[in-house]
Amino acid sequence: xxxxxxxxxxxxxETETFSDGLSVERKRVKPILMASNSDMGSADFxxxxxxxxxxxxxxxxxxxxxxxxxxxxxxxxxxxxxGQIELVExxxxxxxxxxxxxxxxxxxxxxxxxxxxxxxxxxxVRLLKIEKFMFHTLKSEEAExxxxxxxxxxxxxCVADLAKHFEESVLxxxxxxxxxxxxxxxxxxxxxMVPEPHLDTFVVSRSNSHVTLNLYEEGESHQxxxxxxxxxxxxxxxxxxxxxxxxKVDLI
Amino acid sequence: MMYGRKGYQLVKDFASGEKGLLKPFxxxxxxxxxxxxxxxxxxIQSLITKMQQEGLxxxxxxxxxxxxxxxxxxxxxRNKRCLMAYVHNRAEIVRDLAWRVGLVLLELPPDIQxxxxxxxxxxxxxxxxxxxxxxxxxxxxxxxxxxPPKDPYIKIRVVGDIDQGIMMSDxxxxxxxxxxxxxxxxxxxxxxxxxxxxxxxxxxGGKI
Numbered sequence: 001x002x003x004x005x006x007x008x009x010x011x012x013x014e015t016e017t018f019s020d021g022l023s024v025e026r027k028r029v030k031p032i033l034m035a036s037n038s039d040m041g042s043a044d045f046x047x048x049x050x051x052x053x054x055x056x057x058x059x060x061x062x063x064x065x066x067x068x069x070x071x072x073x074x075x076x077x078x079x080x081x082x083g084q085i086e087l088v089e090x091x092x093x094x095x096x097x098x099x100x101x102x103x104x105x106x107x108x109x110x111x112x113x114x115x116x117x118x119x120x121x122x123x124x125v126r127l128l129k130i131e132k133f134m135f136h137t138l139k140s141e142e143a144e145x146x147x148x149x150x151x152x153x154x155x156x157x158c159v160a161d162l163a164k165h166f167e168e169s170v171l172x173x174x175x176x177x178x179x180x181x182x183x184x185x186x187x188x189x190x191x192x193m194v195p196e197p198h199l200d201t202f203v204v205s206r207s208n209s210h211v212t213l214n215l216y217e218e219g220e221s222h223q224x225x226x227x228x229x230x231x232x233x234x235x236x237x238x239x240x241x242x243x244x245x246x247x248k249v250d251l252i
Numbered sequence: 253m254m255y256g257r258k259g260y261q262l263v264k265d266f267a268s269g270e271k272g273l274l275k276p277f278x279x280x281x282x283x284x285x286x287x288x289x290x291x292x293x294x295x296i297q298s299l300i301t302k303m304q305q306e307g308l309x310x311x312x313x314x315x316x317x318x319x320x321x322x323x324x325x326x327x328x329x330r331n332k333r334c335l336m337a338y339v340h341n342r343a344e345i346v347r348d349l350a351w352r353v354g355l356v357l358l359e360l361p362p363d364i365q366x367x368x369x370x371x372x373x374x375x376x377x378x379x380x381x382x383x384x385x386x387x388x389x390x391x392x393x394x395x396x397x398x399x400p401p402k403d404p405y406i407k408i409r410v411v412g413d414i415d416q417g418i419m420m421s422d423x424x425x426x427x428x429x430x431x432x433x434x435x436x437x438x439x440x441x442x443x444x445x446x447x448x449x450x451x452x453x454x455x456x457g458g459k460i
Contacts, residue, residue: 082392113401113437124351124394127386131347150389157382165343165375170335173286175293184329193336 053080054115059250061122066204066251067244068237069197070129070137073148074122081119088112127154134158135182135194199238203251206232211248213239255292255327258285259334266338274345274367282338285331292328296321346376351395353445355380361447396441406437412448 060074089112095105130137130151137143137155147155163181171179178184182191207227215223217238227233227249233240243249262281269275299321303310310318346368353360357376368376387394414427427433443449 110401110403113397117397117401120392120394120397121400123390123392127383127394128351132344150386153389154382154386157385158379161375161378161382162340162343164378165371166336166339168374169339169369169371170286170332174289174332178289178328178332184332185325187325193333 053077053084054118057081057115057118057122061118061125063244063251064122064125064129068199068201068203069133070126070143070146072146072245073126073151075148078119078123081115085112085116085119088115126151129197130155131158133195133197134162135191136196139182139191139194199241201237202234203237203240204232205235205240205244205249206230206252207243207249209248211243213243215239255288255323256330256334258288259331262338263334266341272345272348274342274364276367277342277369277372279369282335285335289328289331289335292324292331296324296328299324342372343375346372347379350376350380350383352398354442355384355395359446396438398441401437403437405434406440406451407432407434408440408444408449408451409433410448411450412443412446414443414448 056074056077060071060077064071088108092105092108092112095108130147133143134155137147138159144152144155166181167179171181177186180186180188180193182193184192205227207229209229211227213225213227213235215225215236225233225235232252240249244251258281262278262285265275265278265281299317300310303313303315303317308315349360349364353364357365357373357380365373383395409432410427410429413429440449444451
């Protein structure tokens with residue numbers, strides 16, 4: 001019933017009393033929210049709760065926070081989370097109007113605040129990454145394809161603004177052949193002034209299923225690591241990248 | 253004289269500041285670095301002219317003049333990188349201000365405004381626009397709620413001048429300086445960012 005069910009240490013019977021009179025929410029909110037009302041075993045509950053939108057959002061947020069580069073945009077999840085937040089906001093207003101116990105209302109409010117924080121923080125972490133590696137983000141097709149439409153607009157505007165700022169502050173004062181934002185000088189064959197995320201950095205990861213990873217890239221020596229469900233590894237991001245994107249491994 | 257030193261000093265000047273805080277723009281060192289770039293360029297040009305006058309193939313000849321020009325070129329690119337790094341790192345702080353303190357330039361604390369150059373002020377305005385337009389299209393405010401919420405209400409003390417009452421989601425009240433209130437966290441956050449409200453002293457030592 002709370003979006004953040006796992007966070008509340010309420011016993012089942014307490015939860016039961018809260019759910020009286022919340023029929024609006026019950027009808028419209030997804031399975032997880034009803035799970036806490038039934039007599040399901042804890043294993044069932046766990047597997048259900050790990051697929052609730054809030055859990056998914058928390059996972060997306062954790063991965064995004066820990067990964068050095070931007071991850072694919074969870075567009076559908078964001079839309080669903082937005083919808084649920086609006087719904088709960090409406091519910092809370094109704095509770096206040098109906099004179100529900102203010103303490104209970106404040107519990108709902110707190111729960112809502114946490115979900116809102118997750119959503120905002122998720123979107124914000126992404127924008128900060130775009131800002132940090134803006135030239136790289138638009139240069140690399142792979143990175144660009146991970147952005148939402150609005151993030152692309154944002155990235156394009158960021159690049160235009162910062163390039164203008166560089167030009168007016170520094171480049172205009174240099175000679176013609178040294179005026180590129182992306183290159184040191186005309187002689188440079190590649191763009192050698194573009195900051196890129198460090199994919200060799202180490203991350204803490206936990207696997208969700210049995211995964212086999214090659215610790216080294218092709219051409220390097222060959223060593224395999226097997227991760228079983230629940231194993232925690234400190235591993236090079238580059239190596240685990242594919243498994244993270246397919247959801248087999250989470251960052252923590 | 254050591255080529256490339258000015259740029260190095262410029263970057264060091266930035267790095268010696270406290271992390272995340274702006275120092276006044278070091279125009280003196282900045283202009284001196286630009287000046288050195290100009291000298292390097294002049295010297296490269298005169299070396300190339302010299303080689304041409306000697307009838308040498310400038311592209312392929314590897315004599316002392318060629319390597320002399322190369323040294324000047326390397327010094328110039330190094331200085332350019334330092335100049336760009338200086339502006340880039342300051343721009344990062346400027347963006348951080350937009351996120352953490354506020355999107356309106358004139359609402360930034362005056363001591364911060366003083367440290368920005370005219371160009372940095374423009375950059376701040378442009379970047380704020382980008383953030384605002386993204387938030388507008390998304391329909392979610394992202395520059396609030398910067399720390400994970402623990403409690404829906406927080407205790408605060410008024411330390412700045414707040415002309416109009418704070419717009420609160422429930423009702424308005426009178427915020428005389430030094431008065432203490434118990435506010436919704438989301439209502440109070442923007443004012444804390446602008447140093448108009450603070451957490452009461454008993455809380456400041458602890459992690460908030």
